[in-house]
Amino acid sequence: MVINMKSTKYNKVADRHKPFENRIYNAFVAFISGGVVGFLGELLIEVFCKWIQLSRSDAGMLMILIFIFLASLGTGLGFFDKLVTKFKCGLIIPITGFAHSMTSSAMDYRKEGLVYGIGSNMFKLAGTVIVYGIVSSWFFGLLRYLIGGGA
Amino acid sequence: MLLFNSFLYCGFVCMIAQIILDNSKLSTGHITSIFVCIGAFLDTFNIYDYIVRIVGGGALLPIISFGHSLVHGAIIRSHANGIIGLLMGMFDMTATGITASIIFAFVFSLIFKPKN
Numbered sequence: 649m650v651i652n653m654k655s656t657k658y659n660k661v662a663d664r665h666k667p668f669e670n671r672i673y674n675a676f677v678a679f680i681s682g683g684v685v686g687f688l689g690e691l692l693i694e695v696f697c698k699w700i701q702l703s704r705s706d707a708g709m710l711m712i713l714i715f716i717f718l719a720s721l722g723t724g725l726g727f728f729d730k731l732v733t734k735f736k737c738g739l740i741i742p743i744t745g746f747a748h749s750m751t752s753s754a755m756d757y758r759k760e761g762l763v764y765g766i767g768s769n770m771f772k773l774a775g776t777v778i779v780y781g782i783v784s785s786w787f788f789g790l791l792r793y794l795i796g797g798g799a
Numbered sequence: 800m801l802l803f804n805s806f807l808y809c810g811f812v813c814m815i816a817q818i819i820l821d822n823s824k825l826s827t828g829h830i831t832s833i834f835v836c837i838g839a840f841l842d843t844f845n846i847y848d849y850i851v852r853i854v855g856g857g858a859l860l861p862i863i864s865f866g867h868s869l870v871h872g873a874i875i876r877s878h879a880n881g882i883i884g885l886l887m888g889m890f891d892m893t894a895t896g897i898t899a900s901i902i903f904a905f906v907f908s909l910i911f912k913p914k915n
Contacts, residue, residue: 671818671821671822674817674821675814675817675818675821676814677817678810678813678814678816678817679810679811679813679814679817680810681810681813682809682810682811682812682813682814682861683806683807683809683810683813684806684810685809685813685860686805686806686808686809686810686856686857686860686861687802687805687806687809687857689805689809689856689857689859689860690801690802690805690855690856690857691802691856692856693855693856694801694802694856708856708859709895711856711859712859712860712895712896712899713895713896713899715860716896716899716900716903717899717903720900720903720904720907721903721907723907724907724908724910724911725911726911726913726914736817736820737813737814737816737817737820737827737830738810738813738817740816740827740831741812741813741816741830741831741834741861741862742809742813742860742861742862743860743861743862743864743865743896745827745831745862746831746862746865746896746900747900747903747904750900750901750904751900751903751904751907751908754904754905754907754908755907755908755911755912755913756913758908758909758912758913766905766908766909770901770904770905773828774900776828776831776832777831777832777835777862777865778897780832780835780836781835781836781839781865781866781869782869782889784835784836784839784840784866785839785842785866785869785870785873785889786873786885786886786889787839788839788840788842788843788870789843789870789873789874789877789885789889790882790885791843792843792844792870792874793874793877793882793885
């Protein structure tokens with residue numbers, strides 16, 4: 649009983665001294681930065697469609713390639729980490745976060761060698777996305793195949 | 800109009816993720832995994848195709864679209880090859896993104912040194 653009272657009191661004191669985080673401001677920043685990323689994606693697709701006469705699906709592929717390239721290059725040069733800590737989910741949830749996590753884990757383990765460093769640690773953070781993506785989409789694909797009869 | 804829609808949609812998804820991140824103990828790894836599963840679920844009954852038609856390119860960027868295109872490739876291949884096609888076509892549409900990010904990550908980790 650005494651320990652419980654102490655822990656609740658401790659939690660109260662700890663809550664009072666937590667660094668103040670404005671959640672509404674964070675959500676707003678994530679909305680704006682994520683929106684800008686989406687806007688740029690659609691803009692790139694329309695530019696490719698109009699100027700290089702690509703089909704819309706090819707233009708989408710090229711747009712995703714450009715975003716992955718920019719995120720990897722920015723992580724390599726070192727300024728993308730600062731952007732991620734500033735804009736948080738606005739850059740983690742788009743495909744840039746996937747490329748950022750792969751490049752940063754590959755760079756962090758570079759000193760352990762080419763095979764056991766880069767090769768085995770590249771998917772350290774991005775592996776969860778691929779594993780759960782594959783498992784869930786296999787399950788849902790099977791569901792749709794069985795229900796819709798492959799239609 | 801597509802430009803405005805992609806701004807709203809992509810921002811909305813990122814805002815939801817930020818709200819979950821701030822108000823729970825889940826890390827970003829949990830949130831991206833959950834979002835991929837949501838995307839796979841949304842494509843099961845063609846809901847995400849409808850979203851892509853309305854929103855345009857902004858719907859291809861969030862990680863939800865990764866689950867969507869995994870299921871989509873599997874379903875398209877299963878028309879021709881039956882139930883084995885589900886396994887054959889899984890990476891059909893996401894292969895570009897995964898291959899490109901592996902190659903870029905490898906090359907840039909050879910070129911650049913981490914700062915700290």
